Structures are given as C-alpha cells and as structure tokens.
Amino acid sequence: MYYSIPKIEYYRPKTLSEALEILAKVEDSKVIAGGTDLLVDMKTSRVRARVLVDINSVAELRGIEDGGEFIRIGAATKLQEILESRIVSEHLPLLKAAVKSMGSWQIRNLATVGGNLCTASPAADTAPPLLAYDAELVIAGLSGLRVVPISKFFTGYRKTTVNRGEILKEVLIRKSGWTGWSYEKLGRRGGFTLSVVAAAVLARVSSSVVEDVRIALNSVAPTPIRAYRAEELLRGRRIGKELVEEAARVVASEVSPIDDVRSTSWYRREMSYRLALETLSRALGVE
Amino acid sequence: MVIKVVEDPRAIIKRWLTAESFITVGRSLERADSMEKVLGRARFVEDFFEEGFLVARIVLAKVPHARIRRMVYDRALENPRIYRVLTHRDIPGENQVGYAIPDQPLLAEGKVRYYGEPIAVVVGEDPDSVNNAVDDVVLEADPLPVLYDPLEAMERRDVLVHEALGSNIAFRTKVRKGDVELGFSKADVVVENTYRTHHQEHAYLEPEAALAVPDLENRITVIATIQYPHLGQRIVARVLGIPSSYVKIVAPYVGGGFGGKDDEGPLVAARAALAAYHLRRPVLLYYTREDSIQTHPKREAAVVKYKSGASRDGRLTAIEVTIVHDTGAYANRGPFILWRATMHSSGPYHVPNAKVDGYCVYTNKVPQGSFRGFGNPPVQFAAEAQMDRLAEKLGLDPVDFRLMNMLRPGSETITGQVLPSSVGIHEALKKLAVESDWRIKRRMYSESREGRFRRGIGVAVGWHGNSTSRAVPDWSNSYIHISRDGSVSVYTGIVEVGQGSPSSSHRQLVAEILGCPIEKINVIFGTTDAPDTGATHASRGTSVGAIGIVVAAGRIRSRLESFLAEYFNVQREDIRISGGDVVVGDRVRMRWEELVALAYSKGVDLSATGYFFLPKGSFNDEVGQGFAYPVFSYIAVVAEVEVDTYTGRVRVLEVHPALAVGKVINPEAVKTQVEGAIIQGLGYVLMEKLAISEYGRVVNDNLTDYVIPTAHETPAIREAVFVEDLWEYGPFGAKGVGEMAFIPMPAAIANAISHALGVGITELPLTIEKVYSLVKQVVG
C-alpha cells in the first residue's frame, strides 16, 4: 500500500475507438493491460505515467480465433487463456510451450501477449515463437489500422514501432505445415524465471531435406532476434548431426549478448550454441 | 501434609528435564496463529496504519565513500506536504548506534561509508510526496578512494574506512590449541585450499517498517519489524535521550527476520521514533524493497584459508585456518559473527592441534550482519570440503572418516572446552548414513560419471553453539499470570517472526507444566511490557527463550501442589493436574477452573516470573582457549544432486537431515524450520548472488534480479532422523534448531556436485554459469 505506484487517473474504455480517443486527448496517458510490467516499472520510476487507460474491457482486443488461413490472437488476451486454448494447442504448439514457461499461474492470469510484445524486453518470452511463426502485428491508431511483420516490430532495446497514441490490436499467425518444433528456455532457477537464453525452432523436413526452418532467440541481443544466417545455411540441406552442429555454431556467432546481473556474455553465447543444438536436433529429428 | 514450594530455577528445570511421560510436549499441536495467517487477518506493522498518520522514508547515500560537505533539501521542502527532512543534527540524544563497536551513526555524520547508507529521513503527509522528496535531497560530498576487497583493505593504511582506528581491521580472533607444527609433522596427508563465500540478502516477505506513536510527556510507542524489543527500546531511548522506561516497543507479527531485523529493526524503530518525536504525530516509516536491499546488512562474505592434516589411520592431526570477513562499512555485529566462525572452524570434530586466526575487515560496501547460521556456514563449507578431500586422499569413505573424528560426550573442542553430555552427532550421522542409503548411492554414482545428467551425493555436518559466545551474559525470563477464570497469560519478549515459538512451543510448555487446558493460554509476545527475554535470534526462541517459561510455570505448579497437599492432606505423588483435570488422592476431582478459584480464595500467589541466568565459563583471548558455549546443537545432511553438464543447471533431488537438538517440543514446528532452512540454503548456494557495481551499489536490489528459490526448486526433504540428546538447562532438554539446517547446506550441495563431476569446489555461489565452467574443466 505505502510503496505503491503514484496517484493516477484511470480510464476503462469499452471500445477500441474510445480507448484511442482517450489516448489522443489526454496528455501523459499510457495503456495498461495486465500491468505486470507497467506497474513494476512505475514503482521504480522507470516509467512515469499520470493517466492509465485500461484495455481489459475492450472486447475487440481479446480472444483467440481460428480464421481459416490465420489464427488471430487479441493483444489483450491473457497468457493463461493462450495456454488453455485448444486452437493454440492444435496449431501453435511452439507458442504454447513458450507461454507455459512464463511467470506463474497468478502472473499469467493478468499478463497479456500484447503487453509482453510492447514492453519489448530482450527477454520477452512470446517473442521467439512469434518471430519463428513470422507473425503479423496489427496496430490501431485514430487514422486506422496498419500491419507490421514482427521482424520489423522491435526497433531497439525496449523500443517498438508502436507510436504514442497507438494500440497493438492483435497478432495474426499464418497456418503452415511445420513438421517439427522445439522450445528451450534457460533461467537462473528451475521455474518461474526470466530467461538467460531461450530458443525457438520451427522446421519443415521432407525426405530428410530441410525445406524451411526458423530459429529465434531471446536475451542474447538488444531485442529478441531471428538467426537468419543459420536458417540460410540449413535450408535445402540434408539433415545430419554435423550440419546441426555447424548451424548451432552459426547461431552462436549471430548473437550479441552482454554481461548483466542475470548472466554473462560468455555463458549466453555458450548456451545459444547449446540450446540451438538441442532445439534444432529435436525439430529436425536428428539424433 | 506440607510440601515445600520449589522456587529455585535449577530445581524446576531439572524436575521437568527428567519427566518421563508427556501430555503436550513432543506433539505436533497446531499453532495458535495459523488460521489468522491463512485468512490474512494477522496484522503486520503496516496494518496498524490509520488515516491521518504521517509517512516517512529514509534517504540513501549514492556514493560509496565521501566526506560530507552538506545536505541540501530546500527543493524537497518546497512541497507543503513535506514537513521535515531530518539529519544527524536533529538527533536529541546519541547518533551512535554500533552494536559491537561504536562506529556506526543512525544517520550519516562526517562521512558516508557505503552506497545505500541512510543519510536523512523525509517526513510528510502522503507517500507520493515523500517518495518524490526523497529524490530531492542532495548530498554534497567530496569523494574518497574506495576499498571493496577485504584482502586489500587489510593491508592498506593510506585509505581508511574509519580513520580513528588507524587500520581497516575492525576486530581479530584467535584459537591456539596444542602445537600445529607438530600436528602437521604427524600427518600423512595434508590438504590446503582457499574458500570464498558470498553475501546473502534476507529477502524476507515484509520489508522493514516502524510505526511510532508519540504519547504524553515525550513517551513513545513504536510498533516495529524487530527481533529484540528490549534492544529496540534501549536504542530508541539512547537516540532520543529519554529513559528506556518511556519507550514501549511492540513487535506484532513479523514477516520474516532471519537475523536481518535483529540488526536493522532497532534502527528502523529509532528513525521512526525520531520523526514522531519532532512532528508529535504518529509516523509510519517504511523501507521499499529497494531501500531494504540497499541498506540492511547481509550474510558474511568470507575468505577462508584452510590447511588440514590427517594420519593414515584416519585421525585429524591439525588444522590451520585463517578467516577474513568482509564486514563492509560498519562492524555491526561483525565481531560476534567472526568470533562464532572462529570457534566453529574445526567442525564438530576432535582436533588435537589447531591454530585459527580471524579478521573482521572494513570495506566500502553494505555492512555484514546477522543471518541464519551467523558466521558458521562459510567455515563449515570449508571444513567439510576439506574433510572430503582428506577422505579421498586416505581412501576412506567420507562418512566413515567423519565418524572416526567426531565429537562424542566427553570430547574436547578446539578451544579446550570439554563437552560432558548432549553430543548426539555421532549417533545421528551413523543413523543417517543407513537411512539415506548413503553407501549404495555413493558407490553407484561414483561408477557412472558419464552422459549429460550426472548424479552425485554429498554429506556435511554442522554444529552451532547455543546462546551468546563465551562469557557474554545470557538469560531467560518471562512472567505468567493466572486470571480468576483460570485463563493463563504468558508474557515473553520472544517475537513471532514466522518460527512459531510463542504460538506453539511456549503454549505447549505451559500446558504441560501447569496442566491447564491449552486453549486457555494466551502468549503475549514481542513486547517490552514483558520482561527482557533476550533476542529472538541464535536459534534461542525456545531453547533459551522458553527456559523462563518453564521456571515461571514450574513455580506456580509447585505452589498449587503445595497448596493442594496441605489443603487435602495428601502427598505430592497423589496430585495429578493434566489437561485441565485435577485429581487429588482418590476422593477429590475437580476442573482446573475450580482449582484456580479455590487457590484464589485461599491466598495462593498465581503470578510468577521466571528469570534464569545461564551459567558460563570464561574464555582467555590471550591464549585463545576456554569456554565457548554452554552447549551445541548438531546436524548432518545428505544431499543428492543431478548436474546437467550441457547447461550447468543443478537440481537438488533429495535432502536427508539428521538432528541432535535435544528434546523436540513440537515435531511439526521443527520440521518447518528444517525445511525452510534447507530451501534458503539451497538458494544461497545455487542462485543468490548480490551484484555490487563499481560504485559500490547493489545493482540487483529487487526480487526480479535477486533470485531466490521457489517451490519449483524445492527438493524432496526426507523425514529427519532425531537424536534427543537433552541439554541440562533447555526446556525439557530442548536445544536450538532454527539455524541448524542452513549451516551444512553449502557444504552438502557443493560436496554432492563435487562428487558428480569429480572436481574440487572452493567458491560459492554455484550458479549455472559457475557449474558450467566447472563442467568445462572436467570434460572440456
């Protein structure tokens, strides 16, 4: 109570347009979804906001739908809903695996996928799977909607392409025939932990040849990243132990980790190799 | 028939020590506070806040070492809702609050000695204004060169943390027994290593807070997160320059302490009291999590140089140990911590020749302080790693080698103290080896050091002197009063800090001795309205804290028996009082309530205090020999780990404890202490690591970046082996248990990892990176 966040004004709009109008009109206003990042940041004054616009009651921003070609996940959808969704289970097992590793049940019942992406922490755990799925992000502003591929979404350390006054509306993921996937997250303790490194891999293998592969990692660069060079190396090649090892080494050379209180650059690079090796082997079906 | 009333404490303690059957003692009765806590009704300091009270926060220095020119806070005071910014100049009494050495100010004066040192208190109308004002207090100071490394600080004379001392060594200790050169000359194997351990943050659920309420005529009541109300009273009185009797301290339920609130509690109380004194209104002073981590003292970070020798027949011949404690900016309780580390440095073994030197060294870091184990975990880590290395060189099993050297009744410690009884560790370890399948698993894992996941099993023992060190006075006290309706009020200064002594064991002891119904007993704890019972630290809440309860209750029991014998003309053997039933001879039966009413009507005194002063010997600092502690508690643990050689991740699969802690009053309460300590120890060894920047700042001052273990990491904790080696003065023979399971955990886990990987370990913490680098040493 006493070391809570500063006094704030609070709005809880019912529609997206209402929310956008308040954001445009009221100075110093900021979107709040689950608040699991924002309130922590406000407590420590990393973020200062006077007005909060709560988007949890905006129906357009919530829910998971199977739209045939695309799966649509509303930005304000709770992580726990994603974890429990049959659609996600069936079509997006990689996303499910990542979400399962996030926070605790209590946190997942507050936290949203949109909040995770918009905070744009290098350690964001929904980012590697969504990068691997090549998700498209729909951003709403007063002037309408724009669609940004996730590869263009993170613009720097804790920065995104979402402008002031805009709201991330939803995440679109194209259904695609992947033959294998794998996700690994390493934290400083066994569970309920932020990542030191996480790796996500999607693969399509046909007659032992890599048709397509996507590799994404977090906590090894200023933003979550794709390992494009390693993907390039793998595409069209016949799967094998040496190939996977070589690709994992390329992954380790593509990352640019730093030393911080959570880990060291050396260890993160070593683990980028390790996790890439693990996830690639599993997704490609290599012993 | 007249039987004499027994008022003599020793006679009373002895009577109950020799009891053979029990009503409530030894049973896992439910704690009186469990429901309140589960339902969220239990009140902690903040819960006593009411509308209209003022709020306060401390301002922390943002330099590690500097000479203060002045403090500027005009901007803070521009906000009319900010009433005062208090500095050392506003202290009406003494600013000096050092516990062991008078080196520490309540609010910085002259110099700042660590980043995070409290320099001022801001008082205002609401948290927002106060939070903003804290940032507007500017310290103008000239930076001084800094010292972070204790080994360097020891040697330096040009940079001094405390100029007046002329050295950065705050305190020294020593033990000299026999002749170590002779001892090493008789050794067939010698092992020598330097061990390093690290700080630990207490990370209690409830950060520090105090609510000070001024009363008429400058009297004051402080509700505080504190482990020793009477010490708080003394410090508040000294800071305000008023008599102790004008100060009342109340520790409501406290959300975890582990020693941290023993150090910081009185200081929080004094800072809140200072604000209330000046403002003449109730003030709540609270630490944010960040304030708390930045400012309060941490577990000792130690460097331990350890040389030990043993003969081919498996006997220890000598040890030579140097302990360096990084006490940070202030000695705090550092000298006491070092003393304890020094006396325990051999482990619970018979060592004929010992030379131990301890140094408590100042640096410009957050001070070192009290934390579960109090100096003991680092030296046990070193001693027990040494034991494994020696066993390996001798080709002996680690358990066998330990048993060959273990203390037994009649053994002499390295300080030359003979322990006549209550030494159950030999038996405890022997049983543990059997129950944990030690031999089978040790062999099995030794033979399969291959593959990604490798298992290891490690053993470690620990001992811990009960009560204060050497001749430092220690006592117990309580006051018991029986009301006319038969209900019993028990007053104790012991605090409910999570361990449950006032809410479980104390009630059980009173019910056992008085024979009254347990639900009639109310323990009024954690208040200076009770007699000074000493601190709730050093595993003493029950072991020492409740001796006074035994004595007071024993006195009243004796008076009641004497009264009944005379009134009904029977022998004492004919009187039975238990569970609220009173049986006198074979004619008279009555309820407890009736007995109390009768006693009241016939003039029996049903109030008693129970003071007991612990008998002690003396220690000769010159020769480093003498009496160290009245008795020791003992523990052994076997830990099993699995190391992921790909990542360095360690999973502790199983921990099996064995304790020799005298009589177990409440098995469930003991079990929860053991489990809590094991998990806290596991966190310390595997993941907790305080990061201190080049500016001396604790960088991970929150629980996102300072990671502590969760339920996910909790291993299977096996049913403990108990050896009830009764202590002659303990309540029914009880010894201390709160700290015990922490003490051997660093050693047990490190020895298990060492076993899994086949590599020696000398440095903590064993984070994933660290273990991964150990793996690389072994497998490349």
Ligand SMILES: Cc1cc2nc3c(=O)[nH]c(=O)nc-3n(C[C@H](O)[C@H](O)[C@H](O)COP(=O)(O)OP(=O)(O)OC[C@H]3O[C@@H](n4cnc5c(N)ncnc54)[C@H](O)[C@@H]3O)c2cc1C
């Ligand atoms: C105990 C704990 C454990 C955690 N564990 C993990 C973990 O394991 N992995 C992990 O990745 N994270 C973890 N987090 C971080 C956090 O929970 C997640 O990042 C979460 O997904 C954030 O979502 P939110 O809805 O709570 O965001 P909020 O805090 O509400 O918002 C975060 C930011 O995004 C903005 N924002 C939110 N929604 C939108 C939108 N639709 N459009 C535009 N801007 C928006 C807000 O303005 C704010 O700046 C943890 C946090 C805590 C407290």
